[in-house]
Amino acid sequence: MSPAVDNLDTEKTVSSGTLLQRILSAMVLIPIVLAAIHFGGRLFAGVIAFVCIIMLFEWTRMVERREFSASFYLLAMGAALALFAASAGAYAYSIAICAGAGVGAWVLSRRAGRLGFWPAFSAPYLIAPSIALLWLRLEVENGRSLTFLLFIIVWAADTGAFFFGKSIGGPKISYALSPSKTWSGIAGGVIGGGIVGIAAAYYVFGPEYIAVIAAAGALLGAASVAGDLAESAFKRNFGVKDISGFIPGHVGVLDRLDGMIFATIAMTCVMFVYMM
Numbered sequence: 001m002s003p004a005v006d007n008l009d010t011e012k013t014v015s016s017g018t019l020l021q022r023i024l025s026a027m028v029l030i031p032i033v034l035a036a037i038h039f040g041g042r043l044f045a046g047v048i049a050f051v052c053i054i055m056l057f058e059w060t061r062m063v064e065r066r067e068f069s070a071s072f073y074l075l076a077m078g079a080a081l082a083l084f085a086a087s088a089g090a091y092a093y094s095i096a097i098c099a100g101a102g103v104g105a106w107v108l109s110r111r112a113g114r115l116g117f118w119p120a121f122s123a124p125y126l127i128a129p130s131i132a133l134l135w136l137r138l139e140v141e142n143g144r145s146l147t148f149l150l151f152i153i154v155w156a157a158d159t160g161a162f163f164f165g166k167s168i169g170g171p172k173i174s175y176a177l178s179p180s181k182t183w184s185g186i187a188g189g190v191i192g193g194g195i196v197g198i199a200a201a202y203y204v205f206g207p208e209y210i211a212v213i214a215a216a217g218a219l220l221g222a223a224s225v226a227g228d229l230a231e232s233a234f235k236r237n238f239g240v241k242d243i244s245g246f247i248p249g250h251v252g253v254l255d256r257l258d259g260m261i262f263a264t265i266a267m268t269c270v271m272f273v274y275m276m
Contacts, residue, residue: 034151038144040143041138045138054253057076086138089138129265149213152196156193157220157225170184173186193220223263228258
């Protein structure tokens with residue numbers, strides 16, 4: 001089964017039935033995610049590894065136009081080994097395995113006569129942020145709170161972008177990126193992240209951190225929206241509307257976690273520099 005091909009001139013709409021499916025799916029998945037973050041350890045690593053492999057499947061299917069390619073198997077094995085190494089604290093080995101999987105996917109795709117760059121790109125785009133997320137939760141001081149904050153800000157940014165874009169509408173950002181994304185949606189994502197940052201600062205970190213955490217929330221919200229735009233550009237490049245139908249109402253896993261990828265990169269880079 002191939003990804004659905006988009007009608008590039010038709011704006012994507014969300015029916016009330018689809019919205020209900022989104023809500024029900026969220027009610028099932030959010031508690032699982034929150035439990036994994038809370039308990040950390042192998043449970044969190046296992047959830048991240050499972051999600052990463054699903055995203056690799058969706059990505060390789062989109063760029064290679066075939067399911068279960070040799071590149072996918074190599075990348076999935078590399079992701080499993082890299083995340084296992086990361087969960088054990090061997091981050092240098094984890095990054096090396098990630099890089100090796102990317103090079104291997106490039107070689108396999110070239111031999112098969114396909115564009116080797118795009119399957120290989122999934123190593124830095126999908127596996128590396130998964131490693132970074134494990135590092136944030138398992139190694140950083142207050143990693144549990146920071147990971148909760150990251151997820152909640154991204155969820156708030158997605159929600160803000162969705163409702164601002166649908167209720168306000170207005171000028172489109174770029175037809176080349178997406179025919180339905182609006183500047184009001186961008187603003188909603190940044191505002192949603194900032195509001196959650198303010199709430200987190202006041203109730204968790206203390207009112208003296210309101211300005212810093214609010215700014216961080218807005219920046220992570222902006223990073224989340226940037227990830228959504230990047231994913232839209234990728235899908236339009238390959239003529240795809242929805243990467244898969246894995247999550248009812250939310251289409252593909254990668255469709256829903258595109259913002260999380262960019263936000264994770266942003267937060268882990270800041271924390272890594274701060275800890276140096």
